[in-house]
Amino acid sequence: MLLAPRNRPWLLLAAMAVLVGFYSIYWFAQLRLFKAEMASLQSGHSAVFDLKSKSVSYSGFPYRLEAEFIDATANRQQSDYKLRLASSKLTILRQPWKPHLFLLFADNPNVEALIYGKVPLHIVTKAAALEASLHLHHTEVGRLSLVFKSFQLPGGTWFADALTVDTFEIHGRALALARSLATAATAPAFGEVVLEAEGLKLGDSKPARLAADLSLTGEPGKVGGKSYLQTWRDAGGTIEVSQVAIDSQTLKLSGSGTASLDKTGAPVASGTIETTLPAALRSAMSGQAIEAEKPSRQPQHVSIRIQDGQMFLNDGMVKAIPFALGQN
Numbered sequence: 001m002l003l004a005p006r007n008r009p010w011l012l013l014a015a016m017a018v019l020v021g022f023y024s025i026y027w028f029a030q031l032r033l034f035k036a037e038m039a040s041l042q043s044g045h046s047a048v049f050d051l052k053s054k055s056v057s058y059s060g061f062p063y064r065l066e067a068e069f070i071d072a073t074a075n076r077q078q079s080d081y082k083l084r085l086a087s088s089k090l091t092i093l094r095q096p097w098k099p100h101l102f103l104l105f106a107d108n109p110n111v112e113a114l115i116y117g118k119v120p121l122h123i124v125t126k127a128a129a130l131e132a133s134l135h136l137h138h139t140e141v142g143r144l145s146l147v148f149k150s151f152q153l154p155g156g157t158w159f160a161d162a163l164t165v166d167t168f169e170i171h172g173r174a175l176a177l178a179r180s181l182a183t184a185a186t187a188p189a190f191g192e193v194v195l196e197a198e199g200l201k202l203g204d205s206k207p208a209r210l211a212a213d214l215s216l217t218g219e220p221g222k223v224g225g226k227s228y229l230q231t232w233r234d235a236g237g238t239i240e241v242s243q244v245a246i247d248s249q250t251l252k253l254s255g256s257g258t259a260s261l262d263k264t265g266a267p268v269a270s271g272t273i274e275t276t277l278p279a280a281l282r283s284a285m286s287g288q289a290i291e292a293e294k295p296s297r298q299p300q301h302v303s304i305r306i307q308d309g310q311m312f313l314n315d316g317m318v319k320a321i322p323f324a325l326g327q328n
Contacts, residue, residue, distance in 0.1 A: 027061055030096040034058075034065040038092065041074075049076040049083070053090070066093040072106075080227030084112040087130075100137070106130040109148075115229070117265060119309075121323040127151045127168075137174070146170040155203075166199025166207070175215075189240075191216040200246075202284065208248030215240045229325055233261040241271065250293070251280045257304065265325025269306040274299045285311060286318040 035058065041051040053069035060066035072090035076083040087106035094102050109130040115121040128150035135143040146169070153163040171194040197210040218237020226234070239259040246253050257271015275281050276295035281302060305312045311319040 023062065027065075027096055030099075031058065031065055033099075034067070034094070038067045049074045051090075060093060064093050064095050066091060078228075080116050080229060082112075082114045082116075084110075086110045086112075100135060100142075102134045102136075104130070104132040104134070106132075115323070115325070116227075117323065117325040119322060119324040123153070125151065125153050141174060143171075143173045145172075161203025164199075164201050165197045167197070168200075169196040170194075171196075189215045189217045190219065200248075205251075206249040208246050208251060210244075210246050212244040213242045215242065227325075229261065230265070233263075233265070233325075237261075251275075251277055251284055252295075253277070253281055255304070259306070261325055266309055267306055267321055267323060269304070271304045273302045273304055275302060276300065278302060282313055282318055285313060 038051075038056070040046050041048065042053075042056075044050050051069065052073045052075075054071035055069070057068050058066065059068070069090040069092075070088070072085075072087050074085040074090070085106065087109045089107040091105040092102060093105075107129060108126070110124070110126045111130075112125075113121075113123045125148075127148040129148070131147045131149075133143070133145045134141065148165070148168040151165040151168040155161045155163070173192055175189050175191055193214040193216065195210065195212040195214070197208075199207045200210050201207050216237070216239060218232045218235040237260060241255075241257045241259070244253075244255050253273050253275035255271055255273035257269055259267060259269035262268045273281065276299050277293050278296070278300050279293045285304075303312075303314055305315075306321055309321050309324060310317050311321055
C-alpha cells in the first residue's frame, strides 16, 4: 500500500531523525576517543608532549571535536632537547571523520626551544597567535604547518635588535618515498620545509618579505644512545637550501647553500648570495641596523661560510655562531 501524499513529509522527518540519532551516537563515540587522546597528553606519560592547564572544556557538535585549555603549557622533554609552548588559551580540534588531522590554535603563545650541547642553542619567541595543523601518517608526522601572527624574536644572542614578523609561516612534510628511492651515494631526503615571512623587520628596518625552500637529508632518529642530531650528523645529514630570497626597500637578495654539523658538533655551511646591496647584507648578517644603500649596477655574488663557530662573508668574519653540539 502506497503512503498517502500527506504523510510523506512525516516519513522524511522520521528518516532524518533516525540519521541524526545515529550520527549523534557516532559523534559521542568519537568524543570519547578524543577525550582519551587529550587525557593521554595530560597524563605526563605521553610520547608526544605533556600538557598541563588550569581547566579544560569540550565542545564542537556536530561538525568537530574541540578541546579548549586555559592557561596551558605543553612540554616535550628529551635527552638532547626541550620544547615548551605556553598559551593563555590553547584549542585543539579535529573532525570526527578525520582522526589523523589535528588543528591547534594558541592565543599569546610563548615558545621556548633548547638544544643541549657543548654550547647550547636557546631560543625564546612570542607571538599574538599561532595556528597549526598536524597530519599523522600512522604514528609518524606526515605534514606540519605553523603560522605565527605578530612573531617576535628578542634581540641579544642572535641579533642586536629584536626581529619582528607580521606573519611567519613554517610548512613541513615528510618524504618517505624519497627515502625509499635514494641511492647509496646520496643521503636520503626525509623532509621538506618551506618558510615564508611577511613584514619581517630587524629593529627599525623597512619591512621585508622572506621565502625559503629547504630539504633535510640523512636519517632522523636515535641510534646507540646518541642524540637525534648526532645520529643525523653521523648519517651524513644536511640542510639543503635550494632557494632563499629577501625583498625590501633596503635589502634584496637571493641565494642557496648547504649546512650540516662537523665531527665536533659545530655547524658548518657554505653558499652563495646574489645581491645589489652588499653593505646592507653585511649589516643584516652581523645583526646590525640596515642603513640605506645605493644599489650596485650589477648583482654581486657574495660567498657565505660558517666554520669554527664563525660566519664569513667573502672570507671576512661578520658574526660568531653561538651553538655547538659537542661530541658524543
